[in-house]
Amino acid sequence: MPTYEASGITAKTLPELVDDLSEGGVTSEELVQAYLDRIARLDREGPRLQSIISLNPNALPLARASDQRRASGNALGPLDGVPVLLKDNIESLDPMPTTAGSLALKDNITGRDSPLVAGLRAQGAIILGKTNLSQWANFRDDDSVSGWSSVGGQVHNPHMLDRNPCGSSSGSGVAVAASLAAGAVGTETNGSIICPSNVNGIVGFKPTVGLISQEWIVPISPSQDTAGPMTRTVRGAALMLNAMDPGNEDYTLSLSPDALNGMRIGVMRFAEGANKDIKDRFAAALAEMEAQGATLVDIDEFEPAAENFWDSTQPLLEFEFKDSLNAYLATTPDTVTTRNLRELIAFNETNADQEMPLFGQSLFKASEARGPLTDPAYIAAKAAVRFSTREQGIDRLLAEYDVNVLVSPSGPVAPRIDPVNGDVWPQWAGAGWMAAQAGYPHLTVPMGDVHGIPVGVSFIGSAGDDAAILAYGYAYEQASKLRPDPHYLKSAEDRPEISEAMLK
Secondary structure (H helix, E strand, O other): OOOOOOOOHHHHHHHHHHHHHHHHHOOOOHHHHHHHHHHHHHOOOOOOOOOOOEEOOOOOOOOOOHHHHHHHHOOOOOOOOEEEEEEEEEOOOOOOOOOOOOOOHHHOOOOOOOHHHHHHOOOOOOEEEEEEEOOHHHHOOOOOOOOOOOOEEOOOOOOOOOOOOOOOOOOHHHHHHHOOEEEEEEEOOOOOHHHHHHHOOEEEEEEOOOOOOOOOOOOOOOOEEEEEEEEEOOOHHHHHHHHHOOOOOOOOOOOOOOOOOOOEEEEHHHHHHOOOOHHHHHHHHHHHHHHOOOEEEEEOOOOOOOOOOOHHHHHHHHHHHHHHHHHOOOOOOOOOOOOOOOHHHHHHHEEEEHHHHOOOHHHHHHHHOOOOOOHHHHHHHHHHHHHHHHHHHHHHHHHHHHHHHHEEEEEOOEEEOOOOOOOOOOOOOOOOHHHHHHHEEEEEEEEEEEEEEEEEEEEEEOOOOOHHHHHHHHHHHHHHOOOOOOOEOHHHHOOOHHHHHOOO
């Protein structure tokens, strides 16, 4: 039986690789080649994770240039020579298209770095390739399949290959969990960094919206969109954020194993969900935080303040998607023939056998029917969402309960991939929707697994609390050390306790 578990340098975390590169324990060329070999073995063959859409043909030359800089004492920064992956809705000047998983953008080679990529490149990071994703960042149809795109096919969860990798940053989450790169960049509108990080057993950080520029990233919602780091450790996420954030803050400086000592933690009991296994893991995580000197404060109930809140969340995204996508498509090269959402809908219909074999484009059509951002319906929807999740949401809970941070499970246990019915999730756990819609920082850290399927715990704060949220998650991570390594099981029936119960 072949084994796919990482070993040697590919098993190391991003901070460990930063140290190895600095101390001469490994060269960037050796590291890039090791990842390329592992990608060939796991992503293209073997378990065939399909987490990566394209590889950078310049990765090895860039690595050699990094090694030359280090040899001459001219490293550009801590990340010099570190290979990272980008979700394939993020532009880079490397000779790779930015497709958002759609054949309509297969020739979208722009030759421009999004600012976050320019920040990574300025530190010498190697852009290794682009990761697969839920097509159009999971904003095409109400009945989509997370982790599927017409360009890359279906992404597979390395912990259990038939389990949903979640989206839309599914490829980034899977690639990091499977040690195909030191780290990856994902994007989120509503759960698209947190959910794949949760179900793949890694650290994912969604920063305050606006901290990282969204320029040259295929958009959904300017009021909610943000990119963020996905790594195996909180320190790794902080190191990546240092490069991606154009400001001068060093997010590693706040990381301390004592960061939870004396803190008051708001426990969002209303977001625990009903799954006994998740509640057990969450209770153990809370006990760990309490042992670190934190005071737990239960928050039993929450209802959005605006009466029209639930009727506003989807229209808000539809209005902003049409407006921002049309603006983005107008900037793409002439090789991209779909220049607006209306033409994109027509493209999908003409190429339905490739673009829509599993689900349709109901969200595209609903968005196309929306008016401009001056429409009173849009203005009212945005106001309802922000009022309910900011002033009367996260900010109110922090103030009313006098707590420093809010915590909950990060999501449910991943169900099986279902290409027939689309995503069929169990009852949700967590309050990531609130952080996403508020545009506030949200970190997920592994808190163990349920029958081999990872689950995480969330740390949520107010706007600008990014450094503190990373610090709280770091302290928990250092105390708990519950990140599960993937074992590439075909299904739950490969687990002994499951097979014994199922096979009689």
